[in-house]
Amino acid sequence: MSNLTINAERLLRGIEELGRIGRDQQGRLVRVAASDMDKLGRDHLVRWLQEAGLDVAVDRIGNIFGIWQDEANTGQAPVMLGSHIDTVIDAGIYDGCYGVLAGLEAIESLKEAGFAPVRPLVVAAFTNEEGVRYSPDMMGSLVFAGGRDLGEALASVGTDGSVLGKELERIGYAGKHEPGFLKPHAYVELHVEQGPVLEREGIAIGAVETLQGISWQRITIDGEANHAGTTPMSMRRDAGVAAARVISFLADRASASSTPTVATVGTIAFEPNAINVIPSRATFTVDLRDPDETHLREEEAALAAYLDKLAASAGVTIHAESLARFEPVTFDARIVSLIEDGARAGGLSCRRMTSGAGHDAQMIARIAPAAMIFVPSRGGISHNPAEFTAADELVAGANILLGVAARLAAD
Amino acid sequence: MSNLTINAERLLRGIEELGRIGRDQQGRLVRVAASDMDKLGRDHLVRWLQEAGLDVAVDRIGNIFGIWQDEANTGQAPVMLGSHIDTVIDAGIYDGCYGVLAGLEAIESLKEAGFAPVRPLVVAAFTNEEGVRYSPDMMGSLVFAGGRDLGEALASVGTDGSVLGKELERIGYAGKHEPGFLKPHAYVELHVEQGPVLEREGIAIGAVETLQGISWQRITIDGEANHAGTTPMSMRRDAGVAAARVISFLADRASASSTPTVATVGTIAFEPNAINVIPSRATFTVDLRDPDETHLREEEAALAAYLDKLAASAGVTIHAESLARFEPVTFDARIVSLIEDGARAGGLSCRRMTSGAGHDAQMIARIAPAAMIFVPSRGGISHNPAEFTAADELVAGANILLGVAARLAAD
Numbered sequence: 178m179s180n181l182t183i184n185a186e187r188l189l190r191g192i193e194e195l196g197r198i199g200r201d202q203q204g205r206l207v208r209v210a211a212s213d214m215d216k217l218g219r220d221h222l223v224r225w226l227q228e229a230g231l232d233v234a235v236d237r238i239g240n241i242f243g244i245w246q247d248e249a250n251t252g253q254a255p256v257m258l259g260s261h262i263d264t265v266i267d268a269g270i271y272d273g274c275y276g277v278l279a280g281l282e283a284i285e286s287l288k289e290a291g292f293a294p295v296r297p298l299v300v301a302a303f304t305n306e307e308g309v310r311y312s313p314d315m316m317g318s319l320v321f322a323g324g325r326d327l328g329e330a331l332a333s334v335g336t337d338g339s340v341l342g343k344e345l346e347r348i349g350y351a352g353k354h355e356p357g358f359l360k361p362h363a364y365v366e367l368h369v370e371q372g373p374v375l376e377r378e379g380i381a382i383g384a385v386e387t388l389q390g391i392s393w394q395r396i397t398i399d400g401e402a403n404h405a406g407t408t409p410m411s412m413r414r415d416a417g418v419a420a421a422r423v424i425s426f427l428a429d430r431a432s433a434s435s436t437p438t439v440a441t442v443g444t445i446a447f448e449p450n451a452i453n454v455i456p457s458r459a460t461f462t463v464d465l466r467d468p469d470e471t472h473l474r475e476e477e478a479a480l481a482a483y484l485d486k487l488a489a490s491a492g493v494t495i496h497a498e499s500l501a502r503f504e505p506v507t508f509d510a511r512i513v514s515l516i517e518d519g520a521r522a523g524g525l526s527c528r529r530m531t532s533g534a535g536h537d538a539q540m541i542a543r544i545a546p547a548a549m550i551f552v553p554s555r556g557g558i559s560h561n562p563a564e565f566t567a568a569d570e571l572v573a574g575a576n577i578l579l580g581v582a583a584r585l586a587a588d
Numbered sequence: 589m590s591n592l593t594i595n596a597e598r599l600l601r602g603i604e605e606l607g608r609i610g611r612d613q614q615g616r617l618v619r620v621a622a623s624d625m626d627k628l629g630r631d632h633l634v635r636w637l638q639e640a641g642l643d644v645a646v647d648r649i650g651n652i653f654g655i656w657q658d659e660a661n662t663g664q665a666p667v668m669l670g671s672h673i674d675t676v677i678d679a680g681i682y683d684g685c686y687g688v689l690a691g692l693e694a695i696e697s698l699k700e701a702g703f704a705p706v707r708p709l710v711v712a713a714f715t716n717e718e719g720v721r722y723s724p725d726m727m728g729s730l731v732f733a734g735g736r737d738l739g740e741a742l743a744s745v746g747t748d749g750s751v752l753g754k755e756l757e758r759i760g761y762a763g764k765h766e767p768g769f770l771k772p773h774a775y776v777e778l779h780v781e782q783g784p785v786l787e788r789e790g791i792a793i794g795a796v797e798t799l800q801g802i803s804w805q806r807i808t809i810d811g812e813a814n815h816a817g818t819t820p821m822s823m824r825r826d827a828g829v830a831a832a833r834v835i836s837f838l839a840d841r842a843s844a845s846s847t848p849t850v851a852t853v854g855t856i857a858f859e860p861n862a863i864n865v866i867p868s869r870a871t872f873t874v875d876l877r878d879p880d881e882t883h884l885r886e887e888e889a890a891l892a893a894y895l896d897k898l899a900a901s902a903g904v905t906i907h908a909e910s911l912a913r914f915e916p917v918t919f920d921a922r923i924v925s926l927i928e929d930g931a932r933a934g935g936l937s938c939r940r941m942t943s944g945a946g947h948d949a950q951m952i953a954r955i956a957p958a959a960m961i962f963v964p965s966r967g968g969i970s971h972n973p974a975e976f977t978a979a980d981e982l983v984a985g986a987n988i989l990l991g992v993a994a995r996l997a998a999d
């Protein structure tokens with residue numbers, strides 16, 4: 178199969194088309210998990226899977242699978258390619274969608290070429306990878322891999338107060354299959370890097386061998402509402418000022434760190450949120466990451482110690498709740514080598530690398546050999562409508578995926 | 589009239605009753621200006637004014653007046669007593685309502701006692717004093733005093749995108765009278781202190797002779813959205829971290845100041861406000877106050893300089909917009925003396941003081957002699973449901989108001 182290639186035009190058209198679906202009135206791409214917009218994207222994907230002649234299956238956590246099997250290989254553990262099609266708020270069009278559509282494209286190309294795989298091939302689109310509406314992120318693949326109880330996951334309450342299970346029913350994607358009904362022989366995920374490394378080094382393909390640890394927390398600070406004009410500075414218990422101290426602390430500490438730690442406060446709310454009222458409550462999220470589990474624990478401990486000190490000095494009470502916690506992951510060495518081999522055979526530059534973002538592959542790695550292929554992201558920009566990867570880079574990555582999938586399906 | 593007193597039971601019952609009107613599902617008092625909840629409070633007040641036999645007039649900015657005049661005094665400039673009945677979000681029951689209901693109570697008591705004033709007596713409830721929904725605060729009295737164009741005020745866009753003029757029409761309080769149709773001879777406003785001074789010093793009555801300057805701004809910081817996991821700290825343009833720096837700067841500077849400057853950030857929002865996206869935009873309000881205009885200007889200049897420096901160092905752009913700007917006010921010396929005289933005659937302790945909060949009196953002071961009477965606030969707490977003033981303190985303040993009103997109406 179060495180000189181089989183994907184249908185570049187079909188892949189690129191699919192990415193553009195899916196990227197137009199699920200936009201709000203301001204034109205922002207907002208297919209957050211299990212929303213009406215997500216339903217539009219899912220319906221579109223399912224139609225494509227059907228048109229490609231795949232069997233469509235949906236599991237109880239809403240993961241969508243397009244399965245290519247025949248009489249000869251039914252019963253064999255399948256090779257799974259996949260990612261997600263849910264998005265952040267005001268997203269780019271590549272994050273997740275690229276991996277799903279390239280997976281579908283690889284399977285279609287193999288099918289059309291008359292390839293007869295020893296194993297079934299499956300393309301998967303996992304639910305709520307982004308974690309923007311429901312925590313934790315990578316929830317669909319986590320449940321699929323048995324890492325979280327299904328009932329608990331379905332009971333997740335979103336940032337808008339919605340319940341995931343109810344939303345999946347409402348949009349028609351509470352499927353019948355038990356999560357884990359497929360036992361993958363191997364899993365490969367193609368994704369845009371979302372970071373600056375490949376572009377900076379002028380390298381076409383990343384063979385992702387590790388993925389950093391992720392710690393998400395929700396911090397709630399309670400102070401006391403009072404009048405902005407009459408309350409002397411010394412008598413305040415200002416939850417908003419305390420939140421600002423935490424945000425500065427995290428940014429300063431991560432910036433000064435000798436490790437590649439990153440820390441982000443992406444969401445915040447004050448109560449009562451009125452111009453002349455000292456905030457009685459501030460709620461915000463913390464996203465802490467480090468490729469080294471020991472370092473990540475140190476960062477978590479430093480934050481906890483800071484919060485204790487701050488509570489005492491600012492006269493506030495502070496509550497921290499874990500929303501997601503995943504240790505760093507090492508991917509399957511053989512698949513990483515297959516990716517490198519594929520790049521070499523295709524005359525593409527390639528480097529081994531770590532992933533800064535979380536991905537479904539890190540969950541599936543719990544139950545099957547897994548690895549990832551990265552392609553460059555212009556300016557390292559992601560989770561932003563300006564996210565961009567050039568057409569030839571997208572096609573190159575998809576061709577590597579095709580080759581690795583064909584190799585694994587011949588095992 | 590020296591030993592005439594108000595009907596304490598009627599006043600206290602009225603405050604409690606109005607305090608039950610306009611609560612949300614969580615039980616929070618939320619009669620923000622020109623909202624459905626505000627309408628409920630206004631309707632209740634108008635019924636009381638009618639029951640007291642007063643002529644009810646509403647002006648085009650929605651200010652409500654209850655007018656007691658007779659053939660003998662019609663045409664004389666009236667003595668006006670007043671405040672507001674709009675509230676902050678999750679408010680106490682005294683702020684504003686106390687002054688309006690005590691004004692009504694004073695007029696009713698004088699009427700029932702057969703007092704024959706040389707001048708009409710008017711109780712006023714001004715629109716949008718709190719400024720929580722529409723900026724600036726004290727808008728109704730400001731427009732009434734000719735300090736802001738009516739059309740401009742009616743076009744104000746609220747925090748929820750609503751337009752004040754449309755909302756006043758919708759709730760039935762876009763009145764017919766031109767603002768300023770009454771020319772007060774004098775204006776007296778009774779209010780809870782909302783600060784800690786009277787309670788700390790064990791003093792019953794504050795004769796308010798000055799009111800500090802107020803500067804409100806909305807700050808918008810634009811950075812760049814990017815992925816929380818893949819973007820190195822050194823490559824970020826994080827609007828949220830920049831906002832946190834400003835909040836800390838303001839709190840540190842005001843706390844260290846040798847003047848009684850106060851600085852508050854009461855509202856904030858991030859965009860896109862997602863847990864794993866670096867904020868592209870942070871919007872927040874700044875409330876700066878100082879009794880001294882020169883100092884207040886220094887604080888504004890220091891903030892502006894800090895924002896310039898921050899924009900350069902954090903790679904963000906910053907836009908500051910003024911929402912309200914009022915210079916410190918000195919009240920009418922004669923009315924302040926009348927308040928002191930009244931307290932002395934009633935055997936009540938009294939001190940001259942400054943007001944930390946903004947009040948309608950500061951606007952009416954532009955067109956008529958004006959002053960304020962304060963009573964203690966327990967723990968200095970205000971803009972908080974725990975706001976509290978004891979019944980005997982409320983009654984004492986209302987009796988001072990009655991005496992001063994009677995004296996001014998006999999001019």
Ligand SMILES: NC(=O)NCCC(=O)O
Pocket residue numbers: 272306307308314315371533534535536815816817864
């Ligand atoms: N790939 C990606 O953006 N995943 C979302 C989860 C994360 O925040 O890393």
Ligand SMILES: NC(=O)NCCC(=O)O
Pocket residue numbers: 404405406453683717718719725726782944945946947
């Ligand atoms: N009295 C009062 O709380 N007025 C609201 C305007 C201000 O913030 O001072």
